[in-house]
Amino acid sequence: MRRFLLRRAVQAAVVLLGVAVITFSLLQLVPGDPVRIAMGTRFDPETYAALRERSGLDRPLPVQLGDYLLGAVRGDLGVSFRSGAPVTELLLQRLPATLALAAAGLLVGLLVALPLGVVSAVKQGSKTDGAATVFSQLGISIPDFWMGIMFILLFAGTLGWLPSAGYVSPLDSVTGWLSHLVLPAVTIGVVTGSILTRFVRASVLESLGQDYTRTARSKGLPESLVLRRHVLRNALIPVVTVTGLQLATLLGGVIVVEFVFAWPGLGNLVFTAVQGRDYPVVQGVVLLLAVLFLLVNLLVDLAYSALDPRISYS
Amino acid sequence: MVDSAPGECLSAAMRPRRALLALTATLALVLPACDTGEGVPEAGGGAAGGGEGGTLVAAISSEPDQLDPHNTTAYASFQVLENVFDTLVQPTPELEFEPALAESWETSDDQLTWTFELRDDVTWHNGRAFSAEDVVYSFTRIIDEELSNAYRFTSVVEVRAVDDDTVEFLLDQPTPNLLANVGSYKGVAVVARENVEDGSIGSQPVGTGPFRFESLTPGQGAVLSRNDEYWGGDVALGGVEYRFIPESVAALTSLRSGEVHWTDNVPPQQVQTLLDDDTLVAESVPSNDYWYIAPNHTRPPFDDERVRRALALGIDREAVTRAAQFDAATPNQTAIPQGRPFSVDYAPYERDVAEARRLLEEAGAVGTTVDLMVTSEFPETVTAAEVVAGQLAEVGLTVQPRVLGFGQWLAEQGEGSFDMFLLGWLANIDPDDYYYAQHHSTGANNFQGYSNPEVDAALDAGRQATEDAEREQFYDTAVRRIVDDVSYLYLYNPDVVQAWRPEVTGYTVHPNRAIRWRDVSLDG
Numbered sequence: 001m002r003r004f005l006l007r008r009a010v011q012a013a014v015v016l017l018g019v020a021v022i023t024f025s026l027l028q029l030v031p032g033d034p035v036r037i038a039m040g041t042r043f044d045p046e047t048y049a050a051l052r053e054r055s056g057l058d059r060p061l062p063v064q065l066g067d068y069l070l071g072a073v074r075g076d077l078g079v080s081f082r083s084g085a086p087v088t089e090l091l092l093q094r095l096p097a098t099l100a101l102a103a104a105g106l107l108v109g110l111l112v113a114l115p116l117g118v119v120s121a122v123k124q125g126s127k128t129d130g131a132a133t134v135f136s137q138l139g140i141s142i143p144d145f146w147m148g149i150m151f152i153l154l155f156a157g158t159l160g161w162l163p164s165a166g167y168v169s170p171l172d173s174v175t176g177w178l179s180h181l182v183l184p185a186v187t188i189g190v191v192t193g194s195i196l197t198r199f200v201r202a203s204v205l206e207s208l209g210q211d212y213t214r215t216a217r218s219k220g221l222p223e224s225l226v227l228r229r230h231v232l233r234n235a236l237i238p239v240v241t242v243t244g245l246q247l248a249t250l251l252g253g254v255i256v257v258e259f260v261f262a263w264p265g266l267g268n269l270v271f272t273a274v275q276g277r278d279y280p281v282v283q284g285v286v287l288l289l290a291v292l293f294l295l296v297n298l299l300v301d302l303a304y305s306a307l308d309p310r311i312s313y314s
Numbered sequence: 315m316v317d318s319a320p321g322e323c324l325s326a327a328m329r330p331r332r333a334l335l336a337l338t339a340t341l342a343l344v345l346p347a348c349d350t351g352e353g354v355p356e357a358g359g360g361a362a363g364g365g366e367g368g369t370l371v372a373a374i375s376s377e378p379d380q381l382d383p384h385n386t387t388a389y390a391s392f393q394v395l396e397n398v399f400d401t402l403v404q405p406t407p408e409l410e411f412e413p414a415l416a417e418s419w420e421t422s423d424d425q426l427t428w429t430f431e432l433r434d435d436v437t438w439h440n441g442r443a444f445s446a447e448d449v450v451y452s453f454t455r456i457i458d459e460e461l462s463n464a465y466r467f468t469s470v471v472e473v474r475a476v477d478d479d480t481v482e483f484l485l486d487q488p489t490p491n492l493l494a495n496v497g498s499y500k501g502v503a504v505v506a507r508e509n510v511e512d513g514s515i516g517s518q519p520v521g522t523g524p525f526r527f528e529s530l531t532p533g534q535g536a537v538l539s540r541n542d543e544y545w546g547g548d549v550a551l552g553g554v555e556y557r558f559i560p561e562s563v564a565a566l567t568s569l570r571s572g573e574v575h576w577t578d579n580v581p582p583q584q585v586q587t588l589l590d591d592d593t594l595v596a597e598s599v600p601s602n603d604y605w606y607i608a609p610n611h612t613r614p615p616f617d618d619e620r621v622r623r624a625l626a627l628g629i630d631r632e633a634v635t636r637a638a639q640f641d642a643a644t645p646n647q648t649a650i651p652q653g654r655p656f657s658v659d660y661a662p663y664e665r666d667v668a669e670a671r672r673l674l675e676e677a678g679a680v681g682t683t684v685d686l687m688v689t690s691e692f693p694e695t696v697t698a699a700e701v702v703a704g705q706l707a708e709v710g711l712t713v714q715p716r717v718l719g720f721g722q723w724l725a726e727q728g729e730g731s732f733d734m735f736l737l738g739w740l741a742n743i744d745p746d747d748y749y750y751a752q753h754h755s756t757g758a759n760n761f762q763g764y765s766n767p768e769v770d771a772a773l774d775a776g777r778q779a780t781e782d783a784e785r786e787q788f789y790d791t792a793v794r795r796i797v798d799d800v801s802y803l804y805l806y807n808p809d810v811v812q813a814w815r816p817e818v819t820g821y822t823v824h825p826n827r828a829i830r831w832r833d834v835s836l837d838g
Contacts, residue, residue, distance in 0.1 A: 030719075030721070033721060036721065036724060036725075037720050037721050037724065046460055046464075047460050047461075047462060047464055047465065050459075050460040051462075080379075082379035082380070082388070083379045083380045083516070084380060084516060085380075090532070093532050093533075094532070094533060097533070148561075149561070149563045149564075152561075152563055152564050152567050153563065153567060156564075156567050156568075156571055157567040157570060157571060160571055163568075163573055164559075164564045164565075164567040164568040164571060164573060165557075165559045165561065165564035165565070165567075165568060166534065166535075166557055166559065166568075166573075167533070167534050259560055259561060260561045260563075260564060261561070261564065262533075262534075262557070262558060262559040262560060262561065262564060263533075264531070264532060264533020264534045264558075265533070268533050268560070269532075269533065271560070272376060272377065275376075276379065276388075
C-alpha cells in the first residue's frame with residue numbers, strides 16, 4: 001500500500017509539473033500582451049513600460065517560468081494582474097463553494113441515477129425503463145447553461161420558490177445557503193445523473209446475466225438479497241470509476257453553472273480571469289483543478305479495494 | 315479607450331419547446347422535495363442590515379478587480395467607487411461640470427494657472443479633515459507613478475497647495491478641458507494619503523463620498539453604508555448592497571421577483587420588453603460612447619475621397635445599428651449625441667446606392683476588395699461588419715470582415731495594416747477628447763492617417779479657446795470637415811439601459827454610466 005501511494009505521488013508530481021509548464025506556455029501563445037490589451041487603443045509607451053515592469057512581464061520567459069514553478073512548490077502561485085491579490089488566497093476563498101456545489105451536484109446525480117438505473121435494468125423494456133432512457137437522453141443533450149436559465153425562469157421567476165442567483169454563506173444562514181444551492185446543484189445533478197443512469201443500467205444488466213447471479217438465484221435466495229448482495233455490489237465497481245471521472249468532468253462543468261447562478265466558486269473566478277486575461281489566476285485554477293482530478297482518481301482507486309476484496313494494493 | 319466592455323452574456327439558445335415541457339415536467343416531480351420551505355429573500359432584508367432609510371440592493375454584472383480608483387480600469391469598480399469617492403468637479407446628467415470638492419475655480423489670463431477653491435466642510439470617512447494637501451497628493455500620485463490616467467495631465471507642470479482650501483494647477487500650455495481631466499470620472503478621484511500608504515486602498519478604500527465602503531465578498535457582493543457626515547447634505551438610503559450577477563436572465567428575474575431593486579445587466583434584445591413592463595421602471599438614454607468605422611486614408615482605395623464618400627453613402631446606419639444593438643442605440647452621423655454640449659447637428663448622408671456607385675465608378679474602384687478589421691472582444695463589431703459587408707456589396711465594394719483577437723487587432727491598428735476597422739470610444743466628455751487624438755494630423759490615435767490643415771487649425775484653436783461659445787464654433791467647423799472627409803464614419807451611440815423597481819425613487823440615469831445613489835430613496 002505504501003509503495004502504491006508513493007508511486008502515485010511521484011506520478012502526480014510529474015503530471016502537475018507538466019500541467020504547470022503546459023498552461024504557462026499555452027498562455028504565452030495567446031496573441032496579445034495583457035498589459036497592452038488592458039490599455040486599449042489609448043496607448044502611452046511610458047505608462048505601458050511602467051505597467052509591464054510592475055506585473056513582472058518584462059522579464060525573460062524562462063525566468064518567469066522558473067520563478068513560477070519554484071513559487072508553486074511553496075504554494076505561491078503569484079499575484080493576480082487585475083487585483084494584485086495572491087492567487088493562492090483567491091483560490092482558497094473560492095474552493096469551498098465549488099466543492100460544495102460539485103458534491104451537491106454529484107449527490108443529486110447519484111440520487112437520481114442509482115434508483116433509476118437499477119429499476120430500469122431490473123425491469124428492462126418496461127415503461128419505467130423507457131422513461132429513464134428519455135430522461136438520460138434529455139439530460140445529456142440539453143446544455144447545462146440553458147437548463148440553468150430555464151430553472152431560474154421557472155422556479156425563481158414564475159413560481160417564486162427559490163432565489164434566482166447568488167450565495168449566502170452557511171455560516172450566516174444554513175437555510176439561505178441551501179435555498180441558493182438547490183437550483184445549481186439540480187442543474188449539475190440532472191446532467192451528471194443522466195449520464196450515470198445509463199452506466200448503472202448497463203452495469204446492473206451485465207451483472208444480472210453473470211453466472212454468480214444465476215448461482216445465487218438457484219440457491220433459492222430471495223430476489224432482493226440477490227440484487228443487493230450479488231448484483232449491486234459487483235455492478236458498483238464500474239459505476240464508481242465512472243462517478244470518479246464524472247466528478248472530474250463536473251468540476252469543469254461547474255464553471256458554466258457557476259456563471260449562470262452567480263455562485264462564487266472557482267468557475268466564476270476563472271471566467272472573470274479569462275475575460276480580463278488575468279493569466280496567473282487562470283494558471284492557478286487549472287493547476288488546482290488538476291490536483292483535484294488526481295485526488296479524485298486516487299480515491300477511486302482506493303474505493304476499488306474497499307468494494308472488491310480481490311483488488312489489493314499491498 | 316475601450317477599457318471595460320459591457321459583459322457579453324451567454325444567450326439562451328432556444329431548443330424545441332417539447333424538450334422543455336418534458337424537462338420541466340420531470341423536474342416538477344423532483345423539485346418540491348428540494349424546496350426548503352423558505353420564502354425567497356426580499357431585497358433589503360439581506361446581509362447589509364440597512365437601518366434607517368433601508369438598503370438598496372443593486373445587481374451588477376461583474377465584480378470589482380480592486381478598489382483603488384487610480385489603479386483599477388474595471389467598470390464594476392467604478393459602479394461601487396462612484397459613491398465612495400469625490401472628484402474636484404463632477405459631470406451632471408447633461409454632462410456639464412458642476413462643483414464637487416471644489417466650490418469654484420478660475421483661470422489666469424494666460425490660461426496657464428487654474429485655481430480651485432475647495433470646500434472647507436469635507437471630512438474623510440476616517441474622520442480626518444479634507445484639505446488642499448489631499449488634492450496635491452492625489453494628482454501628484456497619478457502623474458509621478460505614471461498610473462493609467464497620467465496621460466490626462468501631460469500639460470500639468472505642478473499641482474500645489476496655496477493654502478488649506480486652495481489648489482493651483484500650473485500648466486505649460488492652455489488646457490480648456492482640464493475640468494474633464496480632473497472630474498470626468500472617479501478614476502481621477504481625490505484619495506487619502508494614509509489610505510494609500512498603508513496599502514489598504516485596494517481593499518478598504520476611504521473616501522469623502524455619500525457612502526462609506528464596508529466590505530466586499532469575492533464572487534458575491536459589496537456593501538456600502540451611509541456617510542452621515544457627507545458634505546453634500548442628507549443621504550436618504552441607509553446603505554447599498556451590490557450583488558454580482560453575471561447572467562442577465564438571473565439578474566432580471568431577481569429584479570422582477572423583488573430580490574434586487576436595480577440592475578443594469580440588461581441585454582440589448584431585452585430593452586423593449588423592459589420598457590413595456592408596467593411593473594418596473596426602465597430608462598434608456600444615449601450614452602456618450604460612440605462606434606464608428608475608420609477607413610485607411612493612407613492607401614488605396616480609401617485614399618480617394620470619392621471612395622470614402624461612396625462608403626458613407628452606401629451604408630444604412632439604421633440597419634447597422636439595429637443589427638448590432640437591437641433597440642439599444644441611437645444612430646448618429648457625428649460623435650456626440652444630439653442635444654448634448656458641443657453636439658453638432660449635421661447629418662449629410664442618407665443611403666443612396668446609385669450615387670455611391672457613381673462615385674466608385676468615377677474613382678475606378680468598382681469591384682475592389684477591402685478588409686474590415688473587427689474584434690471578437692466586442693462581438694457587436696462582428697455583427698455590424700457582416701451587415702456593412704452586405705450593404706456595400708450592393709454598391710460595388712467587396713468587404714471582407716476580418717475577425718481578430720483584441721491583442722492582434724491593436725497591433726495591426728498600430729501598424730496601419732487595415733483597409734477599414736470598426737470600433738468604439740467610451741466615456742469621453744470634453745470635445746477635445748472626442749476629436750483631437752482621433753483626427754488631428756499629429757493625434758496619438760489617428761490610426762486612419764487623416765490629415766486636413768483646416769481641421770488641425772480648428773482643433774488647435776478649440777484647445778486654446780476658453781469660452782464655450784467660441785469653442786463650439788471651432789468644433790462645429792472641425793466636425794463638419796471630419797464628416798465630409800469621412801475621417802471616421804460615425805455609426806451610433808449605444809444607449810445606457812437601466813431598470814429598477816417602482817419603490818426606488820430619485821434615481822437618474824447618467825449618460826456616462828455613472829451610478830449615483832446619493833439622491834435615491836426607497837418607498838414603502
